[in-house]
Amino acid sequence: MKQTYIKEISRHLGQEITIKGWLYNKRSSGKLGFLEIRDGSGLIQGVVSKKDVSEQTWENTEKVTQESSITVIGIPREHPKHPGVYELDISDLTVHQLAQDYPITPKEHGVEYLMDHRHLWLRSRRQHAILKVRHEIIKAVRDFFDDDGFTLCDTPIFTPAACEGTTNLFEVQYFDEKAYLTQSGQLYNEATAAAFGKVYCFGPTFRAEKSKTRRHLTEFWMVEPEVAYAKLDDIMDLAEKFIGHIVGRVLENRKEELIILERDTALLEKAMPPFPRLQYDDAVKMLQQAHTEGKVENLFELGGDFGSPDETYISSQYDKPVMVHRYPAAVKAFYMEPDPQRPDLALCVDVLAPEGYGEIIGGGERASSLELLLDRIKEHELPEEAFDWYLDLRKYGSVPHAGFGMGIERCVSWVCGLEHVRETIPFPRMLNRLKP
RNA sequence: UCCUCAGUAGCUCAAUGGUAGAGCAUUCGGCUGUUAACCGAAGGGUUGUAGGUUCGAGUCCUACCUGAGGAGCCA
Known part of the structure; x- marks a missing residue:
């Protein structure tokens, strides 16, 4: 399926689209996974519900790490809590390459370290x-x-x-x-x-x-x-x-x-x-x-x-x-x-x-x-x-x-x-x- | 080139001269609305290097290395 860029997502509300990018950050709550995905054009939160996806996609959701390269298929809609913010209901997630131990974690880092990892x-x-x-x-x-x-x-x-x-x-x-x-x-x-x-x-x-x-x-x-x-x-x-x-x-x-x-x-x-x-x-x-x-x-x-x-x-x-x-x-x-x-x-x-x-x-x-x-x-x-x-x-x-x-x-x-x-x-x- | 400050776990930081700790990351477990998510557990260390003082040094002293901020010079 044709790739859609995150910055253009508001033009595709309710339609099934494909996003190709990287995992920015991940949170989860039991059988619900929240994936922050970036593709260079923007950032969007994807939601994966265990009961709505294949076993493979759920397994991928559990194992995918920060900055792994991924392709997701899903339907964008408004965030239930934040009007004007978009979110993606994910139906399929594939991992191109699983990143291991990405050096820049969500916590703070020093200048030298960040410059070494520019x-x-x-x-x-x-x-x-x-x-x-x-x-x-x-x-x-x-x-x-x-x-x-x-x-x-x-x-x-x-x-x-x-x-x-x-x-x-x-x-x-x-x-x-x-x-x-x-x-x-x-x-x-x-x-x-x-x-x-x-x-x-x-x-x-x-x-x-x-x-x-x-x-x-x-x-x-x-x-x-x-x-x-x-x-x-x-x-x-x-x-x-x-x-x-x-x-x-x-x-x-x-x-x-x-x-x-x-x-x-x-x-x-x-x-x-x-x-x-x-x-x-x-x-x-x-x-x-x-x-x-x-x-x-x-x-x-x-x-x-x-x-x-x-x-x-x-x-x-x-x-x-x-x-x-x-x-x-x-x-x-x-x-x-x-x-x-x-x-x-x-x-x-x-x-x-x-x-x-x-x-x-x-x-x-x-x-x-x-x-x-x-x-x-x-x-x-x-x-x-x-x-x-x-x-x-x-x-x-x-x-x-x-x-x-x-x-x-x-x-x-x-x-x-x-x-x-x-x-x-x-x-x-x-x-x-x-x-x- | 000069002045000031810093160097401890993969990262960010604690530790009165007296048994090196926490959070994040990683691994395992839990959670159906999370927002640097959270809760529980585990592994992880030649404290920048070389000397010195001391019964004992991460901590004090000297030199060096590395980095940061500033001066000079400049956009």
């Missing part, structure tokens, strides 16, 4: 919900740009040199020479933007930083739009519209998942444009004020980059994402365009997510002058020959242009209200985690 942990309700939200966010990202005239131009993962120089890169052998895994598609995006006008790239990014925090992965996915002729204000408008679109889509299409995750959606509903915009200088004043009032420990020095506690304090002052712009050029990457009014400041922006989730977007206007870039490359002690193609972009029709990058995992973590980004990607790569 390949199985993905089957649990909560992980399923998170990855469904991830999928929704990625789809929303693509739709947002595709519907706004952007062209997807993916950038390479093997790169010959550092994009930004400062952070640690993963080095790999590339035939007879050394190559590095990309830490940003940024520079290549500038080339494709000059060809297509509005572009984005979306792919994995690698950072060999020895960071062990709830916000870090060594391999994460980043989406980076780049727009020719765009200025800082244009890119800030784009960023807030973009985040509003993502959050809106998740609220609209992933209600059930947000309930499973116990996410306070009232907080998400506030994350709609316009977002507050704060100059770096004013953010520093805010931090210094907070210090004199005893609300933050460290006295922040003007000119430095914000640390994680600083970002947390700034974002805690708002109930929606906040855009901090015009940081000192000295603390930012070499390719940032200086503010014509204040050349010591870079025309850049960081978007800080609410609830202490920190920076989810970083971006800004790129330097369009060849002379300035040559100076900056020298200042940062970067190898000029590695950037010859990049400098060509300033020789042949250079224009003002801007873009930003958003880390998908940090965004998913915030939208889901998670404690750690490691749950936002199927197989996270971290400082101490390369397996499974």
Whole structure:
């Protein structure tokens, strides 16, 4: 018989259907068995009554174990006690493979154990919900740009040199020479933007930083739009519209998942444009004020980059994402365009997510002058020959242009209200985690 | 790299320096409306590793290993 997916069960009430899936959990009460069945699309409770089924099916009901693969035939109907909840009256149960001692039991487990069993942990309700939200966010990202005239131009993962120089890169052998895994598609995006006008790239990014925090992965996915002729204000408008679109889509299409995750959606509903915009200088004043009032420990020095506690304090002052712009050029990457009014400041922006989730977007206007870039490359002690193609972009029709990058995992973590980004990607790569 | 915390049954955790226990999982038995079902029984241990202190160490000390959280750095 044709397979029916659990999420479509309401269309088959009273009809005999076949569900193919796995046993999520089992309870029993004498000659009555309750089987929680999952098939990837959803979860449903099946009921087996000894007096109504064959001896074989009853025997299978008694012996079937957690996560055994099964096929059941039955008739869906409403739950007698819970209106709106569906249940399956099972008439036949066959077991494909009997799972023995499934490692993830219905009781709680530690982080290390769950991470060691990530390949199985993905089957649990909560992980399923998170990855469904991830999928929704990625789809929303693509739709947002595709519907706004952007062209997807993916950038390479093997790169010959550092994009930004400062952070640690993963080095790999590339035939007879050394190559590095990309830490940003940024520079290549500038080339494709000059060809297509509005572009984005979306792919994995690698950072060999020895960071062990709830916000870090060594391999994460980043989406980076780049727009020719765009200025800082244009890119800030784009960023807030973009985040509003993502959050809106998740609220609209992933209600059930947000309930499973116990996410306070009232907080998400506030994350709609316009977002507050704060100059770096004013953010520093805010931090210094907070210090004199005893609300933050460290006295922040003007000119430095914000640390994680600083970002947390700034974002805690708002109930929606906040855009901090015009940081000192000295603390930012070499390719940032200086503010014509204040050349010591870079025309850049960081978007800080609410609830202490920190920076989810970083971006800004790129330097369009060849002379300035040559100076900056020298200042940062970067190898000029590695950037010859990049400098060509300033020789042949250079224009003002801007873009930003958003880390998908940090965004998913915030939208889901998670404690750690490691749950936002199927197989996270971290400082101490390369397996499974 | 630095700081803090942790490591005991398959899993999650107890155990004042004095005979290593419970819940879940597993196996067996009971229950016709269960929801991390419940009730009864059984099996299950080189307390991360190596030293040390002590009559006696899971517990105290030292080193190392592994993990977690944080700092720095970042999305």
